[in-house]
Amino acid sequence: MFRRFLLLFISIVTLHACSSSEEIVPTITDSFDRNALLVNIADNIIIPAYEDFSSKMGALNTAGETFTTTPNQANLEALRSSWFAAYKVWQHIEMFDIGKAEELQFKFYMNIYPVTVSDIEDNIASGSYDLNSVNNQDAQGFPALDYLLHGLADTDTAILEKFTNAENNDNYKNYITAVLNQMHTLTLSVVSDFKTQKGAFVTSTENTATSSLNKLINDYIFYYEKGLRANKFGIPAGTFSSTPLPDKVEGRYKNDVSKELALEALTAVQNLFEGKHYNAETTGVSFKDYLITLNRTDIATSISNQFNIASTQVQTLENSFATQINTNNTEMTRSYDELQIAVVLLKVDMLQAFNISVDYVDADGD
Amino acid sequence: MRKVLLSIGCVVSLMACTETDPEPQIIETVAPATYSFERSGASSVSFGGQTTRIEMGGEFVSALKSTSETVASLNAKFAHTAGANNFSDADLNASSKSVRSKVAASTDFYASNTTDATAIKADFDSWIEAQVTEVFPMWDMDASAGNAGQIQEAGGGSIRYVSAKGIEYNQLINKGLIGALMVDQILNNYLSPAVLDAASNVADNDAESLNDGKNYTTMEHKWDEAFGYLYGKEADITAPTLNNDSFLNKYLSRVEGDADFAGIAEEIYNAFKLGRAAIVAKDYTTRNVQAEILREKISEIVGIRAVYYLQQGKNNLPTDKGGAFHDLSEGIGFIYSLQFTRMPNSTASYFTKAEVDEFMATLQNGNGFWDLSSETLDEMSATIAAKFNFTLAQAGS
Numbered sequence: 001m002f003r004r005f006l007l008l009f010i011s012i013v014t015l016h017a018c019s020s021s022e023e024i025v026p027t028i029t030d031s032f033d034r035n036a037l038l039v040n041i042a043d044n045i046i047i048p049a050y051e052d053f054s055s056k057m058g059a060l061n062t063a064g065e066t067f068t069t070t071p072n073q074a075n076l077e078a079l080r081s082s083w084f085a086a087y088k089v090w091q092h093i094e095m096f097d098i099g100k101a102e103e104l105q106f107k108f109y110m111n112i113y114p115v116t117v118s119d120i121e122d123n124i125a126s127g128s129y130d131l132n133s134v135n136n137q138d139a140q141g142f143p144a145l146d147y148l149l150h151g152l153a154d155t156d157t158a159i160l161e162k163f164t165n166a167e168n169n170d171n172y173k174n175y176i177t178a179v180l181n182q183m184h185t186l187t188l189s190v191v192s193d194f195k196t197q198k199g200a201f202v203t204s205t206e207n208t209a210t211s212s213l214n215k216l217i218n219d220y221i222f223y224y225e226k227g228l229r230a231n232k233f234g235i236p237a238g239t240f241s242s243t244p245l246p247d248k249v250e251g252r253y254k255n256d257v258s259k260e261l262a263l264e265a266l267t268a269v270q271n272l273f274e275g276k277h278y279n280a281e282t283t284g285v286s287f288k289d290y291l292i293t294l295n296r297t298d299i300a301t302s303i304s305n306q307f308n309i310a311s312t313q314v315q316t317l318e319n320s321f322a323t324q325i326n327t328n329n330t331e332m333t334r335s336y337d338e339l340q341i342a343v344v345l346l347k348v349d350m351l352q353a354f355n356i357s358v359d360y361v362d363a364d365g366d
Numbered sequence: 367m368r369k370v371l372l373s374i375g376c377v378v379s380l381m382a383c384t385e386t387d388p389e390p391q392i393i394e395t396v397a398p399a400t401y402s403f404e405r406s407g408a409s410s411v412s413f414g415g416q417t418t419r420i421e422m423g424g425e426f427v428s429a430l431k432s433t434s435e436t437v438a439s440l441n442a443k444f445a446h447t448a449g450a451n452n453f454s455d456a457d458l459n460a461s462s463k464s465v466r467s468k469v470a471a472s473t474d475f476y477a478s479n480t481t482d483a484t485a486i487k488a489d490f491d492s493w494i495e496a497q498v499t500e501v502f503p504m505w506d507m508d509a510s511a512g513n514a515g516q517i518q519e520a521g522g523g524s525i526r527y528v529s530a531k532g533i534e535y536n537q538l539i540n541k542g543l544i545g546a547l548m549v550d551q552i553l554n555n556y557l558s559p560a561v562l563d564a565a566s567n568v569a570d571n572d573a574e575s576l577n578d579g580k581n582y583t584t585m586e587h588k589w590d591e592a593f594g595y596l597y598g599k600e601a602d603i604t605a606p607t608l609n610n611d612s613f614l615n616k617y618l619s620r621v622e623g624d625a626d627f628a629g630i631a632e633e634i635y636n637a638f639k640l641g642r643a644a645i646v647a648k649d650y651t652t653r654n655v656q657a658e659i660l661r662e663k664i665s666e667i668v669g670i671r672a673v674y675y676l677q678q679g680k681n682n683l684p685t686d687k688g689g690a691f692h693d694l695s696e697g698i699g700f701i702y703s704l705q706f707t708r709m710p711n712s713t714a715s716y717f718t719k720a721e722v723d724e725f726m727a728t729l730q731n732g733n734g735f736w737d738l739s740s741e742t743l744d745e746m747s748a749t750i751a752a753k754f755n756f757t758l759a760q761a762g763s
Binding site: 107114115361 | 522
């Protein structure tokens with residue numbers, strides 16, 4: 001019976017299937033103002049977050065100069081706190097892999113962790129390195145500073161020793177300067193480019209593989225799935241390996257900041273979904289509004305609820321995810337599971353409602 | 367709903383465009399629920415030799431990345447002889463089987479074409495040697511155009527070890543074996559009437575005359591051996607989970623995971639079990655129909671992955687050479703494997719050896735992967751996709 005039905009169906013479809021090589025793309029028109037959505041995201045989320053990051057990055061760079069000029073305990077502590085302040089704001093912008101950020105592979109030069117310590121130490125020892133090389137993407141950025149400021153030795157005295165009396169102390173100082181210069185230069189370029197291109201960004205509202213809206217949404221979901229869910233939780237918790245890998249947490253050398261960074265990132269993700277202005281309580285036109293306009297309040301509510309559930313679960317964790325993984329990894333994998341539920345809501349349910357295609361594939365893993 | 371309908375449309379259009387739709391026929395054999403066959407209360411299914419070769423292949427391709435290996439030690443894993451201490455597993459060491467003896471060794475394609483068979487084996491030998499003599503000495507150097515060495519994927523990714531042309535020989539060998547060993551043995555040997563019906567196999571099967579000391583007829587066993595090259599590492603063949611080896615089983619899992627091709631794993635499993643049941647029922651027409659389905663679908667795995675990796679490589683080339691070279695190294699291996707595919711109801715592969723050699727030459731021209739352009743990769747992808755019942759867009763993502 002089914003076979004018969006299938007045959008009938010085949011003969012109907014055959015005509016269509018063989019007559020044209022073009023894939024039929026259904027055009028969905030809806031009354032939602034996509035331009036207003038992009039304007040809100042650009043003006044009230046991306047640009048203020050970029051400006052805040054730019055300012056924190058500038059302060060970090062200055063603190064670096066102060067420290068490398070006068071490496072002492074006070075300047076080390078000031079540099080560490082500038083590092084952390086900038087690192088927290090970074091969590092709000094890593095997801096915007098658009099424009100210059102995409103072109104320069106901004107995030108690959110800012111936040112690849114774990115770093116490869118041997119690469120950093122080799123670079124410092126030789127004093128000759130190219131931070132623009134792909135080989136050095138895991139030897140710079142916030143994670144490299146984390147290592148240099150917290151992980152070089154067990155005590156602050158011993159760390160300071162590397163920058164003062166050690167044989168190649170100049171190379172250590174120069175490396176901090178080089179890493180900060182790279183981060184600062186890239187940041188200025190990305191931020192100014194986005195401001196220049198903003199007009200084009202907010203009007204690119206069509207539903208194509210290269211429109212701003214489609215790329216922004218895809219980057220957003222990709223970031224949530226990879227940058228947040230996998231990198232901050234899944235990989236260190238051992239979701240993708242045979243055993244947990246606590247050394248792969250974000251901020252492993254400072255050690256007690258992985259939760260705070262992750263919560264910051266989760267807040268940023270939820271704020272973008274709900275159109276909440278950067279560092280403010282006001283909200284504007286959002287992906288959530290778009291779902292509601294399409295009569296998919298069910299999905300909109302589920303996503304917000306799931307972010308809240310995930311956030312509540314993450315808040316129960318230790319400040320140090322490495323400690324959490326080593327003492328009770330179940331709570332860590334539970335957090336991952338709650339985050340994963342939202343991946344499906346965003347990537348499948350929301351994108352189907354928007355009729356937007358996913359533009360990335362899951363890595364092969366081999 | 368619209369999306370669901372569309373995807374049904376896509377799946378159906380694949381079938382609809384097949385040039386050689388078999389005539390509707392009365393199928394006597396009833397499809398069993400699983401690949402489980404018994405005689406006198408015991409299983410009649412047997413494919414130990416295939417599992418052994420998959421395991422040998424697994425240890426062999428892993429060893430290709432160990433710089434303590436020599437040409438001789440790698441050749442010994444590739445062309446194992448009984449009793450030689452080549453593997454970590456004692457059972458493999460004791461076995462009389464070897465991988466190399468079954469490379470390009472099918473009855474249909476190579477029994478009377480030892481010229482090509484010899485050339486293909488020589489290709490694998492040369493890649494093994496090049497890995498040791500060209501890549502191993504440069505293991506810790508940074509690769510550049512014309513120079514072997516290591517290259518890291520962007521974003522702190524994996525380190526890849528490539529030839530002067532950017533090729534990871536271990537990937538080329540691994541993916542090349544999927545064609546030269548698994549696909550060739552399944553499609554051009556064990557599913558072929560020349561093997562299934564050889565000698566007195568039909569009469570023996572009709573009479574249920576079993577092999578000496580075994581619980582199966584020769585024909586049943588031949589079919590099982592085809593099955594074993596795909597499912598030989600499954601813990602439970604009545605419920606395959608896929609992704610259990612580094613070869614065909616893994617890449618069926620990958621293709622099944624692409625929404626454009628979801629369902630292919632079930633089609634293949636169904637054809638295997640119905641064909642095996644047909645042998646038990648002495649219904650050779652049904653058996654042959656299943657063999658043709660398997661030829662088309664298993665060939666598609668190779669074609670889809672070839673196009674997929676060319677496209678992934680193309681996408682990565684501008685920003686991530688390490689990632690791109692890794693994709694292209696897998697791609698060139700699948701392209702090499704195209705010569706072992708088999709068009710349904712035909713004696714030919716989807717691409718001839720000469721056509722494959724041409725692809726290989728294009729990819730390795732000049733400084734090889736370092737010199738490749740998007741246009742070349744798109745052109746090649748389109749040429750490959752055009753021979754199959756899938757589009758470049760479907761396979762490319």
